[in-house]
Amino acid sequence: MQFPFSSGFSDINLFNLETQAHLFSYNEHKFGIRDLKYYKNNLFVSLGRENTIKLWDLFSSTSLQTYKLDASIQNCMILFENEFLIGGDNYLFITNFNKKNKQIAVDDKFCISGMINFTDSSHKKYIIAFNHKENQIVKWEVVNE
Numbered sequence: 001m002q003f004p005f006s007s008g009f010s011d012i013n014l015f016n017l018e019t020q021a022h023l024f025s026y027n028e029h030k031f032g033i034r035d036l037k038y039y040k041n042n043l044f045v046s047l048g049r050e051n052t053i054k055l056w057d058l059f060s061s062t063s064l065q066t067y068k069l070d071a072s073i074q075n076c077m078i079l080f081e082n083e084f085l086i087g088g089d090n091y092l093f094i095t096n097f098n099k100k101n102k103q104i105a106v107d108d109k110f111c112i113s114g115m116i117n118f119t120d121s122s123h124k125k126y127i128i129a130f131n132h133k134e135n136q137i138v139k140w141e142v143v144n145e
Contacts, residue, residue: 002058004044006033012046028054028063037078047073077115077127085127087115
């Protein structure tokens, strides 16, 4: 099984988990990497400090797609097939690599510094996040439209 890791610098290192062998390094981010997320099948996404989201295939030596944002990306969560929730300074929106953004919150007092998925006992899905500018927890119900 192959698995990507990043130390936060600009490279992503691909390892074989069984043999622990280093297989490959990806070096397309300029200013470091905030996070890596598994997407589906052999795909994963990386969040770059240069305000980009890159889509990768574990078996390709270059990124498949790059999505450039005008604002700082703090974190990302995969919601549904092809949809990503992006949180940053003063905004929160849903996007994917194939269509325009669906902005769902903008406020100068808003900055998401962490997000988790949560399913309650009635099977409703939520996103719970921490807004560190207001020092508060916020919750949104996730509905696949």
